[in-house]
Amino acid sequence: MKRSVAIIQFPGVNCEYETARAASEAGLEARIVRWNSDPQLLRGFDGYILPGGFSYEDRVRAGAIAACDDIVDVIRQEANKGKPVVGICNGAQVLVESGLVPSRDPGSVELALAPNRGMGRLGYYCDWVFVKVSCEPERCVITYDLDPGEILPIPIAHAQGRFTSSIPGLFDKLEDAAQIVLKYCTPDGDVPGGFPEDPNGSEHFAAAICNPEGNVVALMPHPERSAWLRQVPADLKGKWSQRRRELRGKWQELEGKGPGMGVFRSMRAYIEASLS
Amino acid sequence: MIDLGREPEKTRNLLGQLGIALSVDEAYRLRELLGRNPTLTELHIFDTMWSEHCSYRSSRKVLKRYLPMEGSRVILGPGEDAGVVRLGEFEGKRYVLVVAHESHNHPSQILPVEGAATGIGGIVRDVYCMGADVIGVMDALRFGDPFGPMAESVKEIIEGVVNGIWQYSNALGVPNVGGDVFFDSGYDENCLVNVIAIGLAQEDEIIRSRVPDEARIEPYDFIIIGKPTDLSGLGGARLASRILDSEKRESIGAVQLHDPFLKRVLVEAIRKLLAEVRSSGITIGFKDLGAGGISCAVSEMAASGGFGADVDLDSVHVAIGGMEAYAIACSETQERFCLAVPSSFSDEVLKIFNEEFELPHIYRGARASIIGRVRSDPKLTMRYKNDIVVDLPVKLVTEAIECDRQATPRKRQEPETLDSRGIDIREAALGLLSSISICSKHYIFRHYDCEVKGMAVLRPGEADACVVAIPGTPVGIASSVDGNPRISKIDPYLGGALAVVESVSNVACVGAQPLAITDCLNFGNPEDPYVMNDFIEAVRGIGDAARALKAQGCDEALPVVSGNVSFYNESASGKAIPPSPVVACYGVIDDYSVAQSLTFKEPGSEILLLGRGQGGLGGSAFLAWLGKPNSGELPVLDLEGRRRAINTVIQIVRLGHALACHDVSDGGLFISLAEMAIGAWGYGNLGVSVKLDGEAGESILNLLFAENGGFLIECRSKSLPEIERICRSTGTTSLWIGKTIPDSVLEVSWHGGNLVLDLTDVRAAWQGALQEAIK
Structure with missing residues (x-):
């Protein structure tokens, strides 16, 4: 039986279709569910993805209004049962604003996704960056199908992507508990030397952070935009771009797995493992 | 009724007091057509509909005379909100491209963020309302000189326009698929923001912007969906039809306000609506x-279907109380659409927008409202608070008005002779790389989301054209927008023709077959005979090039399927912009995987220069950098030669022979080579060693920097014979000029000299310059 995920459509999100396409490609049954849908319908899914976009126009702060939506309470209850929840970009901002990540003190908001630093001016920044898997595969829902230390080229597109906190020492604790699961890095996997390898000034170069249980992950880069090899630019550094260059004239292979597909495959593997 | 009186001076004052821009003669003509005095609302309606922006009164005849608009692939040419072109049948589905191209110049000059944002907001609506999904937007931007006397305001406008574009399109979730930017003091007081939206649909999904024939059989309603009508953008069309006053504050109310968030929700609700329309088999107008x-x-939808309309202005959802009838009828509030649906379906429409997608809950005052009915006789009435405020034949509103404008050719300046003594080639090469017209534009487009929707194959800067793939198919859609004011300033005919050649060449570089073009024609005041002549010349150039650039084995002109004319881009001091024809080309590739980035891929591969054109440095970025824009001979326009070269390149790329392909345009051959070495993302590390011979007696400056066309191709040695064969068969010149090398240097040698540049210096000059100039 195919495992199902709900792609939550808050008003203003805009990545729900390609996210659903990527999840389907990974073998999940993906369905887009509107914000005002029946909570009972939502409980029937095996997992949840909060896609990117501008939910509620980023009013107050990115993700802040959606975090108060009734539907998030349902997702919180299902997450507490162990179901996986992945928030991508704006979805990550919702998970942070709702206190679902990092959830060291459940229910309280411990993190923020603050305005980017490094570009030299405020505003939206779009680019391809490299992230490194900084945990063991079983640690969380998005790394199940990835190797520790694996380097993934992946796009970012955000104005507020800097993971930070007013709680002293929080990031050291997150680091110790292996809750920082993806980190920005150089194309060779080293610590970034500065902008643009570190695109936003995130603490500990965090690109994705999970809750202590690992079933809820806030992920700033967009895996659905590097889910197919076709999407990876040919002229970046690293083996993925090299592979893309080698496949000139072979579209069927270019429609194959890209670096971001690992996130969706991981989610499927995680669901299958937890339900078996 | 407004009594217009019989004394012109008094009538003029009256119109002024009412805020009506119609001339006295036009007002009298309206009275004559109506057979009575007009109401205030009617005056406002004609004020808009007879404006240059809406009526194309100065341009219509010229466009009709010179531009090819038909073709076997054209489903819908200019006339409705967007043009529709047949893309092809893939996986059993018949796809069409829906394209729209417009200017938003005047509003962007007054309020850059709002002006540019509503530019994007408006152009995507033109495509959505045809039943298509928007898969990309492009923008052609023309700004003033950031080093000139108006530097301060120029930089402010650049920042605002860029912010407006990203704020709207990123939030709406439509990827940026290209654009270009030029800087010239001619745009100091009038920036240009030309926007393009590209949509994808299946052929049977296209919806017309008119009341359907079915309204003869059953009653139809008009429904307005979206933002509550307010006073924003009142007189916007009029604003775009006159010279900006120096006190631009007066015009601020005519600029619309954007809301991409509401639009995003509307788009989803429309998706649901259209699915229900299709499944229930009814026909609607949108x-x-x-x-x-x-x-x-309402009047255009009714008139083009051969119907009339009764509108009840009391039923329109408004943002504030106490609005006057004319304001409700004519305000250009953003994020609204109009539907004509069977009355039996109206409740379903209201349910989708007001309940399922909760418009009133997520945006104050937004909703769907039934505002009127279709009537079978061709009459338009509007009622407000028990008064009839409009009552006239609907054709009167939509009927084209035309006027003949005087056109006088300018006296062409003889080009100055270029004294090339003392020009250091190395200094020139690095200087040109770091000049604002040539340097990397990444500093601007890094704010634009090019990835959303997940369809990207080649993004802005990666190749000469952007390519997106239709998911699950090998089909790619290529697009490019171009127009070089340096050329059109000297020769508007050549500027128009070369805008077509350049956009088509760019699409060819990725192996796509050009299908159609659109144009946006930006000029000064058409009442000035010189400006009018510039306009006619540019249109003639576009028409000639479009007719000449036929596809291989096809006898059809490249059709112009949509476009827009923007006049009065002129400051109060009388300074008009350079003639600025802007052309976009759209193409299709059966297999996107042959499309390559412009970056050199392998050391030791061969570099060919195909179809090099003739001519001098006139209008080049090099002469602009040198500060001698009026010297030099212009490129020679050989449209037949261009056609052959373009079709040759398409063939070569499609057969998979090109590792990289780039055309010779801005900055000439040297800049094209440098860009291929630097690489699309700036990571390129392969060098190049080339030897240039040129024509007998040709100067090295001409060889390196003339913008006379041609294509650079990187290929493997084993591809050479096949490429030679193709070139011979098409009659295209092919010159082997050198090889890529593993060392990161640019080596160019010629008879009597050479130039060796370290790639690190080349990259540094090219990458940081724009930030320095406009930050």
């Missing part, structure tokens, strides 16, 4: 609300 607001949309 139109964007743009210039002229409700009055324009």
Whole structure:
């Protein structure tokens, strides 16, 4: 039986279709569910993805209004049962604003996704960056199908992507508990030397952070935009771009797995493992 | 009724007091047509509909005379909100491209963020209302000189326009698929923001912007969906039809306000609506609300279907109380659409927008409202608070008015002779790389989301054209927008023709077959005979090039399927912009995987220069950098030669021979080589060693920097014979000029000299310059 995920459509999100396409490609049954849908319908899914976009126009702060939506309470209850929840970009901002990540003190908001630093001016920044898997595969829902230390080229597109906190020492604790699961890095996997390898000034170069249980992950880069090899630019550094260059004239292979597909495959593997 | 009186001076004062821009003669003509005095609302309606922006009164005849608009692939040419072109049948589905191209110049000069944002907001509505999904937007930007006397305001406008574009398109979730930017003091007081939206649909999904024939059989309603009507953008079309006053504050109310968030929700609700329309088999009409607001949309939908309309202005959802009838009828409030649906289906429409997608809950005052009915006789009435405020034949509103404008050719300046003594080639090469017209534009487009929707194959800067793939198919859609004011300033005919050549060449570089073009024609005041002549010349150039650039084995002109004319881009001091024809080309590739980035891929590969054109440095970026824009001979326009070269390159790329392909345009051969070495993302590390011979007696400056066309191709040695064969068969010149090398240097040698540049210096000059100039 195919495992199902709900792609939550808050008003203003805009990545729900390609996210659903990527999840389907990974073998999940993906369905887009509107914000005002029946909570009972939502409980029937095996997992949840909060896609990117501008939910509620980023009013107050990115993700802040959606975090108060009734539907998030349902997702919180299902997450507490162990179901996986992945928030991508704006979805990550919702998970942070709702206190679902990092959830060291459940229910309280411990993190923020603050305005980017490094570009030299405020505003939206779009680019391809490299992230490194900084945990063991079983640690969380998005790394199940990835190797520790694996380097993934992946796009970012955000104005507020800097993971930070007013709680002293929080990031050291997150680091110790292996809750920082993806980190920005150089194309060779080293610590970034500065902008643009570190695109936003995130603490500990965090690109994705999970809750202590690992079933809820806030992920700033967009895996659905590097889910197919076709999407990876040919002229970046690293083996993925090299592979893309080698496949000139072979579209069927270019429609194959890209670096971001690992996130969706991981989610499927995680669901299958937890339900078996 | 407004009594217009019989004394012109008094009538002029009256019109002024009412805020009507119609001339006295036009007002009298309206009275004559109506057979009575007009109401205030009627005056406002004609004020908009007879404006240059809406009526194309100065341009219509010229466009009709010179531009090819038909072709076997054209489903819908200019006339409705967007043009529709057949893309092809893939996996059993017949796909069409829906394209729209417009300017938003005047508003962007007054309020850059709002002006540019509503530019994107307006152009995407034109495509959505045809039943298509928007898969990309492009923008052609023309700014003033950031080093000139107006530097301060120029930089402010650049920042605002860029912010407006990303704020709207990123939030709406439509990827940026290209654009270009030029800087010239001619745009100091009038920036240009030209926007393009590209949509994808299946052929049977296309919806017309008119009341359907079915309204003869059953009753139809008009429904307005979206933002509550307010006073924003009142007189926007009129604003775009005159010279900006120096006190631009007066015009601020005519600029619309954007809301991409509401639009995003509307788009989802429309998706649901259209699915239900298709499944229930009914026919609807659907139109964007743009210039002229409700009055324009309703009358055009009714008139083009051969119907009339009764509108009840009390039923329009408004943002504030106490609005006057004319304001409700004519305001250009953004984020609204108009539907004509069977009355039996109206409740379903209201349910989708007001309940399922909760418009009133997520945006104050937004909703769907039934505002009127289709009537079978061709009459337009509007009622407000128990008064009849409009009552006239609907054709009167939509009927084209035309006027003949004087056109006088300018006396062409003889080009100055270029004294090339003392020009250091190395200094020139690095200087040109770091000049604002040539340097990397990443500093601007890094704010634009090019990835959303997940369809990207080649993004802005990666190749000469952007390519997106239709998911699950090998089919790619290529697009490029171009127009070089340096050329059109000297020769508008050549500028128009080369805008077509350049956009088509760019699409060819990725192996795509050009299908159609659109144009946006930006000029000064058409009442000035010189400006009018510039306009006619540019249109003639576009027409000639479009007719000449036929596809291989096809005898059809490249059709112009949509476009827009923007006049009065002129400051109060009388300074007009350079003639600025802007052309976009759209193409299709059966297999996107042959499309390559412009970056050199392998050391030791061969570099070919195909189809090099003739001519001098006139209009080049090099002469602009040198500060001698009026010297030099212009490139020679050989459209037949261009056609052959373009079709040759398409063949070579499609057969998979090109590792990289780039055309020779801005900055000439040297800049094209440098860009291929630097690489699309700036990571390129392969060098190049080339030897240039040129024509007998040709100067090295001409060889390196003339913008006379041609294509650079990187290929493997084993591809050479096949490429030679193709070139011979098409009659295209092919010159082997050198090889890529593993060392990161640019080596160019010629008879009597050479130039060796370290790639690190080349990259540094090219990458940081724009930030320095406009930050």
